[in-house]
Amino acid sequence: MNKEYVMGNSAIALGALAAGVNLVSGYPGTPSSEIIETIQKYRKDEVYLEWSVNEKAALEVAAGAAYAGARTMVTMKQVGLNVASDPLMSLAYVGVKGGMVIVSADDPGPISSQTEQDTRLFAEFAGIPVFDPTSPEEAYQMIQDAFDYSEKYNTPVLFRPTTRVCHAYASVEFDDNFHAKKYDGFVKDSKKWVIFPRLSYNNHINMVKRNALIGDDFSEYIMNTVEGSGKKAVFASGVSYAYAKEYLQGREDVTLVKIATPHPFPEKLVLPVLENCSEVLCFEELSPYVEKQIQRIAGVHNLSVKVFGKTTGNGKLAGENSADYAAELISEFLNEKLPDKFDISDMPDLPVRPPVLCAGCPHRASFYAVKKAMEGRKTYFCGDIGCYTLGNAAPLDMTDTCLCMGAGITMAQGFNHIDRDAVAFSFTGDSTFFASGITGVVNAVYNQADMILCILDNSTTAMTGHQPHPGTGRTMMGDIVEKIDITKVLEGIGLKKIITVNPFDQTKAIEAVRECADIPGVKAIIFKAPCIALFKPAERAYISEKCVQCKKCIKEIGCPAIIITDGKVAVDNALCTGCGLCSQVCPVKAIGGV
Amino acid sequence: MNKNILLCGVGGQGTVLASKLIASAAMRSNEIVHSAETIGMAQRGGSVTSHVRIGANASSPLIPYGSADFILAFEPAEAVRNLNYLKKDGIVIVNSVPVKPVTESLRSTGYDGTEMIEYLRKKCKTVIVVNAEEICREIGSTKIFNVAILGVAIGTGKMGLSKENIISEIETRVKESFREINLRAFEKGEQIGAKYEIK
Structure with a gap:
């Protein structure tokens, strides 16, 4: 055994390795990304690991391996589960052979x-089980249990930590002498593995009956706990x-119930608690999930217990x-007075x-080039998910819409079809392009949209x-492979105009945008320059005495490294990377050094 | 030992490394440690905090209001923003050099940190004000303030952590080429902290 100060996500990864996981796949998304990074750090050669192109691909890769009896884990953030929901819903009906845990971080x-x-x-x-850890230490153990339950009931299971578990750190004791599980391999059986309406009908009935049994099983699961006693109970x-525990520490006069497996609900554990208390407070984040379960049980069993929570105004709606x-x-629920707080109502x-x-x-620089090139013209700027969503802020103000991964490309087409006079732009990062951009480009070409596809290619998932992606040529197994070339992908789809330009060369970048704006069809501009966190040039900008204090550099580009000190424009040396954008914006050429 | 230490600042100032050094130094003395940090979008120039909790009394990763023994603030306004976490007799160590947000350059409100420092002095029993620019200039690097402020905290003698354990952690966690300069920054901070007599 080993003891280290690790992040919750690392505890999840170490737990999965201790459970003998054979294959791990996923797509980056805060707060889940460090799980796969930890697997990479600790895995032994027998464990296969990948960043998949998106969450749907990740879940399907893992499902294949789980059909063959391997233990698999898939990681993503909660919105990633929406992308993976198509295979997930069907997989719940088909089931798995090897334990399969889908980590979806809320x-x-x-x-x-x-x-x-x-x-x-x-x-x-x-219709599948879900595990809800309360801390990194618990997550380490619970994910191992999740694999066991998954195999016991031949079903994929969800594991949902939240940000404060994922990104909390704790001293966790873990087993570093782990080995991947031995598995039998896939046994062909089309009546079992090929989803058809008849199979779905039968399996639907089986799932409902089985979930009732899992609820009973979970009622005896050690992570679902009842502490203390008393007529008032807090469910969390x-x-x-x-x-809640922080407030109720050492108290025996209040019942504290921890629900570690919200679905199927551990009803047999909870019922005697409800029968013995008069008031319940449900303390949870996001939906009033536990609260509605308690309301249901109280209703079915005709219990005279008052249930407080989000639906009664005793909890945050968001x-x-x-x-x-x-x-x-809890103090309000127990009619107790809290000690006085530090009064900071008079703070500046x-x-x-x-x-x-x-x-x-x-x-x-990319946003600024498009902005300058399109001055005076009607435009739609459809943004997407990534660092570049921050292009919405003043003074750039270059993001009109942002919805979900890949939506910028397709939404620009919608604007174009109802307003042919404007120029429709989409801004998509390189990782987002591979994750869910390509089908949108095919849609645009096929359906004859006029739009400019801006790929902001910074060679990473910033x-x-x-994290690496198909365009970086690096895999999580440590291999260097052929990079998938965005230009060639676009050529293959049929784009006739594709320009690659360095956004820091503003003259060329602006020219490229102007050129594309007057051609019909789908055009692409690949703004290619690496993320500044990956590559730091040594030069710094400086403001010479030629500066006329017009502050155009500040008003136009909003760079955090240009500041005002003693009323004058100055460069913050700790932040400046010498990119040179400000020197190209300055009307009197007063910015040097770059 | 039970100690709650809140570190706060602006994304990019190095609060995360400082909190890791504290936590792992405490682990060297077999303490139970929990912490929580801001990661993700807010790291890009936004307000960030790290909650470090040492000892068996901590159930939650976040410090409750009124329970922090120390606030280590890398920026004056961030100290004020998090002041409700401080214990009535808690200690604030604060950098006097402000980080002005981009919005401040666009539309000046005159924020320069002085009002924040005055407010802290008015409200708190012990405020130690340090100037990160001066320390960084003396040591010769803009990236060492996180370790220097940790030195100040240890120098007060109220952190309950051993100096040797922190130094061992710097030696383990900081890249070799930056180790020497970080150790000097730590010692400089320690000298500053040692000057304060805190009851």
């Missing part, structure tokens, strides 16, 4: 996501349990919980800090922490 807040969706509801929707799940919020809610106005594109980020 993001209450949301801190780094488009939605506050709840994977527990997805588990109920798909996930990290909210840790917050956003994450915290230790303080637990104290606030604080500066707002929206996230911004880094100093030297090539996306800033926002989630620089």
Whole structure:
């Protein structure tokens, strides 16, 4: 055994390795990305690992291996589960042979996501079990249990940590003497593995009956716990349990119930608790999932228990919980007074800090070139998911829409079909292009859209922490393989105009945009320059005495490295990367050094 | 030992490494450690915090309000933003050099950090103000303030962590080419912290 200070995501990875996982696949997404990175660090040669092109591909790769009896894990963030939902829903009917755990990390807040969706509801929707860890230490053990239950019931299972479990650190004791599981291999049987309406009908009935049995089994699962006693009970799940525990530490007069397996619900464990108490507070994040289960059980068994939670106004409708919020809610529930807080109601106005594109980020130059080229023309700027979503901020203001992965390319087509007079643009990163952009380009070419496809190619998946993708030529198995060339992909689809340009060469970049704007059909501009976090040039910009303090550099490009010190424009040397964009913007050529 | 330490600053200032050094140094003395950090979109110039919790009393990864023994603030406004986490008699160590957001350059509100430092002094029992620019200039690197502020905290003698364990962690976690300069920054910080007599 070994003990290290590790992130929750690392604990999940180490737990999967301890469970003998044979294959791991996934797509990067905050807060899930470090699971696969940890597998890469600790895996032995017998474990196959990949960043798949997207979540759907990842889940299907793992399903194939699980049909053959291998233990597999798939990782993604919660919105990734939407992409993977097509194979997931069917797989729930077909089932698996080897244990298969789908980790879908939820993001209450949301801190780094488009939605506050709840994977527990997805588990109920798909009809499969879900595990909800409360801490990194627990996640390490629980993911091993998840593999066992998956194999016991031949079903894929969901595992849903939240941001505060994924990105929490703890001292975790783990077994580093692990080996991948031996498996029998695939046994052909088309009546079992080929989904058909008849099979789905039969398996649907089996799933419902089986889930009732799993609920009974979960009622005896050691991670579902009842602590303390008393007429008042707090039900909590996930990290909210840790917050509740913080308030109720050492208390025996209040019942605290932890729901580690929200679906199928451990009803047999919960029923005696409900029969013995008068009031229940459900403390959870995202949906009132546990709360509705308690309401249902109380109704079915005609229990006289009052149930409080989000549906009664005793819980947040959105956003994450915290230790303080637990104290606030639970103290009110128990009619207790909280100690006085530090009063900071008189604090001065604080500066707002929206996230911004880094100093030297090539996306800033790409957006600026398009902005300059299109001055005075009617345009639609359809953005996408990645660092470049931050192109929405002032002063660039170059993102009119952002919906989901890949949507920029297809939404631009919608704008174009109803407004032929405007120029429709999409902005897509290289990783997003491979994940879900290509089909959108095929759609545009086939359906005769007029649009400019801007690929912001920074040679990495930057926002989630620089994971490789098909265009980088590096795999998670450590191999160097042929890069998939975006230009060749576009040529293959039939694009006639494809220009590759360095966005920091503003003259050429602006020219490229102007040229494309006046040609019908689908045109592509590949703005190619590496992410500044991967490659740091040594030069720094400086402001010479020629500066007339017009502040055009600040007003036009909003680079965090250009600041005002003592009323004058200056360069923050700690941030400047010498990209040279500001020197091209300056009307009096006062910025040197680059 | 039970200690809650909150580190706060702006994305890119190195709060994460500092919190890792504290946590792993505590683990060297067989303490139970939990922490939580801001990762992802907010790292791009947004407000970031790291909650480090040492000892068996901590159930949650986040520090409850009014429970932090220390706030190590890499930026003056961020110290104020997180002040409700501080214990009544907790210690604030704060960098006086502000990080002005891009929005500040676009539409000046005159934010320069001084108002924040005054507010901290008014509200808190112990505020140690350090100037990161001066320390960095003296050491000769713009990237060492995270280790220097840790030195200040250890120098106060109130962190409950051994200096040797922190140094061992710097030696393990910092790349060899930056090790020497980080050790010097730590010692410089320690000297500053040692000057304060805290009751």
